Amino acid sequence: MAMPYAVSVVDREALRLSGPGVNLSEAMARVPGLVVNNRANYAQDLQISARGFGARAGFGVRGVRLYADGIPASGPDGQGQVSHFNLGDAQRVEVLRGPFSVLYGNSSGGVINLISAPVDRAEAELALDAGSFGLRQARARVAGPLGQGWDARLSLSQFRWDGFREHSAAERTQAHLRLGWTGASDRVVLVAGYFDQPSDDPLGLKPADFAADPLQTVPEAEQYNTRKVARQTQLGLSWRHDFGEDGPLRESLLSAYSGQRGVTQWQAIPVGTQGNPRHGGGVVDFDRDYNGLEARLRWQLDTVALVTGLAWDRQVDDRRGYENFIGSTLGVTGALRREEDNTARSRDAYAQADWPLAADWTASAGVRSGRVRYVTEDHYVKPPNVDDSGALAYDYTNPVLGLRWQLDPGWQLHASVARGFEAPTLGELAYRPDGAGGFNTALKPQVSRQLEVGGKWRRHGWALDLTAFLNRVSDELATLTNSGGRSTFQNVGDTRRQGLELAGRWQLAPQWRAQTALTWLQAEYLDAFKACAGTPCTSPSLLVPAGNRIAGTQGRAAWAELAWQGGHWGEWAVEARGVGRVQANDANTASAAGHGLAALRWSQRYALSGAQRLEVLARVDNLADRRYAGSVIVNDGNGRYLETGSPRAVLLGLRWVGGL
Template sequence: MLNVCLACALLPVGAVALNPDANDAVTLDRVVVEATRLRGVPAFDMPASTATISLRDDGNRAGADVSEVLRGIPGVLARDRQNLAQDTQLSIRGFGARSTFGVRGVRLYADGIPASMPDGQGQLSHFSLAGGDRIEVIRGPFSALHGNSSGGVVQIHSADGEAGDPWRARATVGRDATYSAAAQLLGGGGRIGYNLALSRYDTDGWRDHSAARRDTANLKLDVDLGERRRLDLVLNYVDVPEARDPLGLTAEQVRTDPRQAVANAILFDTRKTVRQHQAGMTYEHGLGAAQALRLMAYGGSRDVLQVLPIPDFAQGNPLSSGGVIDLDNRYDGLDARWSWQGAVAERPFEFTVGGNLDRQRQHRRGFENFVGETLGVRGAPRRDERNAVDNTDAYAQAWWRFAERWSLLLGARHSEVEFESRDRYVTDANPDDSGRVRFRHTAPVAGLTFAPQADWRVYLSAGRGFETPTFNEMSYRADGGAGLAFGLRPAVSDNVELGMKWRNARGATWEAALFRADTDDELAVARNVAGRSSFRNAGRARRQGFETAFATPLGQAWDLRLAYTQLDATFRDAYLICQGVGCTVPEIEVPAGTRIPGVPERQLFARLQWRGEAWSTAIEGEAVGDVPVNDLGSESAAGYGLLHLEAARRWRTRSGELRAFARIDKLLDRAYVGSVIVNEGNGRFYEPGADRGWLLGAEWTWAR
């Protein structure tokens, strides 16, 4: 750690040496990360690690998964699981790595509308890359200002339509009968802008039994009402009619045939169906020259049907919830905030105060996954409950440049999250498991920024965040009993970060940060069998490390990007765990100092790109260290390095532009494990990554 500290301290010296004119004033860009809720403060002046990824740049991928564009951000691990039934695995500085489905531990937003439920569970499936303008990522202490389960923040923004914007159509084809098609209708007239994005992704899957299709539609309307008033309307639709789940593999199965699906996946036809509808509205109203009011409201539904490979004899237990999960989710919420920009003691000052209410109503039903001798179908009912979660938050933050070179950012958020379950499946052998629990937490944050030069910032920030268990994590008790696991406690984390940012007039940037997060009551997987997970509080944990990112143009046509993350994530307390299928009484000790499963110690990303007038090409490399897959650390997924190559050619005509592109993934054709299922009870921890693959695509952009 001492070497890392020295490296961080020396970075600015090396950075300034790269630019002989570093002592001269330069014009810095005014990129504002909206997730910080500070309109007048550019990201460069924030005491936080942030990243903004443009989605308007030419892309040579399928555009079907957010993991495609989140690679190359230090501290962020986005894994394409080759399995649409389980969605992308996303973690930030180790938060969220334990998730076996969806995203948790990280707050998600789409056009300002929460994509994370009040309990902290989120999904990336409705992020529309086809209509996107940019993605913002926040890492570190200031994520806590977004409330429950904010180990980091990821927010996607759709482009605003303006008069004269071109329309776009795009299609790709690749191996395993994979294709994608997307269209974006972007434009406007007068005071109204529109952005309609439609897309379809269809694949037979690289692994057996992994075929899937996903259709998305996203509409954004922005209305300029004049006099600093603006209204945004967002409509979103996602349909995954049937995504088959090949399940994880053991290490031996990976070595024998990484493309196989386990026998039970075929036998029970394991699969998931998802359908989501969502609508949201954001209204902004300027109040004089210095004040602004912002109101946001949203509502939606997400229905999920999942078939699990639980053997029929295991459902003989009267407390079993069956092997088919049927979830109907209804959710809504609103947020209101007031901000003021002015001066205090003749120094720039910005203040924001607000609050939000969010509700989630869930009808969870369980059924047997057999009827007679027929497997993989909905059978007799085994669970029926109405669940509700409500959160009420109030927050405030203030930024003040109190001296020529110094600025201060302070904030706090108070959250109350209440879970309630009403059991409607009560029998003589299955008692009423209704219950209620409420969690309260206040998250303070503070950050100090120093500007030694116009193109260099050094900052220190600290904060406290919290993470409640989600409904999915509470749904199954570790002791095998019926009902929700109301005994789980929230995890509370103390975060601190020391960082620097540098850039020059030629477009080079260099950022680095040292960070530490100490967590009490760490939430960990207790057991994970046949797609059903239960959780426990595992005591204290620590995530600490170093991350850096460097980007620079190399002459007129070349660009280089580098990113590196070193992350040490360990349990600081010993605790007991279960081993083996059916275990409900923990009896094996996990020693203090054991690595947290699902978290690699090292990540490296590099991309070198050349752009000519008509042609462009790039070579991209990524490396990930080994990943422990269970609490004991007795097994690990080996580290790997991958190399990708892409090229594109464009033709300009009077009516538009045609761009054709090709990409080869995993150029060296090395076998590797792309993602892991933490603590999988049958030892099937591994989800293999695809081998060498190809992609061809074309994009037509035209003016109307």
């Protein structure tokens, strides 16, 4: 509660009760200001935005920084993914919104940080989940101390899903190892992860197709066998040293990580479109090496608590493109059409200080300064396919200032201001709109100026958080052209994001508790600009007037839960969620209608012999079996904007835990 900014924590119990622990979207509706939509399409990552930052992403995650056990899941260019998050071992997920998120560097309009549970006892776990549309999952975990300060945990999981639309099946295999050592003044943790996910891609639906049958799959998905295979291995190491309280330097933290990620995706790009010799093909294929280092020191200088640090991150992509046909056979890997090496590097220095101004007043200030550098080496130069090699760098300095007033032990007010920075991604810089070779050097980063005021109240099991914010963005990034398999981007002037967020929790009686999260967001363009009306588009001609909603942002969202704990009857809860209309394109000519959903759950824990227990979870989601668009593909060039949300779905989960 003492922090002067809006932060939410979703704990392990909430994660466990919200679903099978496959997707981060299961539990995050309880966080105001945050959108985490399940596309019901495992060939695309979740749709994530915070206060409207990241809403423009048609795939992957950008504008929001992602971390899992200290390892960035966002690359130096700001694009990331959460599909490999290990929710089964998570102790909590922290969500930071607002000005202080800028201290995480480039593209940090918000921060999502998954933190795994420590190993504090010897136990084993077996879990099985089964549900609608062929959902089945098996998990196994063993953990415990090894003696002489050592501890370890090994987790394995296998997930399969047939999907409620044709051509949407997916599989996921994960393995995670955590090895720790604790000494008198040191703590060393090694984490290793493996992830493999093949999945079909049912594609989005045009509004007319969605209205006719939201559960259908467009013919192109089967015709081109659209699908994706993603795989990842990574290793991370952190070393924390405690210097004691005798001097100003209190603690150091050194962390390092390295990994490899590979993606192959077969798309539904027509053969005729690939006849353009400049086209990159209908199969995307890349292998990425990524690594990084961070060193942090924590100081106590009289009454000032200070944290200083240095960070360095790098990704190198061996990127290739192929035709998605051989002769008359579609949906296969054909001739090479693109081959290049993409490198992104970032280096940062940061500092954050907290100091008391008076008995009830505390100030916080911080600054992060860094550079993001991109280099592309094009190895596929066959005229008229020009050389798209290039190099570009952006520098930034993000300051932040906060003030906290502790009115009494349970009531706090806060205010903060900051400057944020979001660089274009490698993909957004790849091509110039005039067709010449090299990076789009005219593209500028978008810069935000953020203001937040809020209050936090805690008393007798009741909690209330209220936050108001205003963000003004200059040089907002948006699509410029989409033709011949090449997309280019532009800066479209100023935008504004303003809103209110409310989170509440009440212990109504010993057996009853309630929780809610409410969001109001106005995200709009302040300057008019021209956009493309479809594909192909060599020159934008569609006017986007000032005042239009930023595509992908939710103007209103609400979530509530009422739970009753009945002892041997277990816990029963009803959940409700509602969202307003979401514009699918910047022209605001297509949208996903608002909708409301309800869910019912029951859970119980049974004590078995010894230290064993059995946990049971039963859920029914979308009780009324509503037909709705669960997410949108923002500014899709083919007009296939809408991704269907899940019909009524039943889940049964069993979890056995026993001591070793």
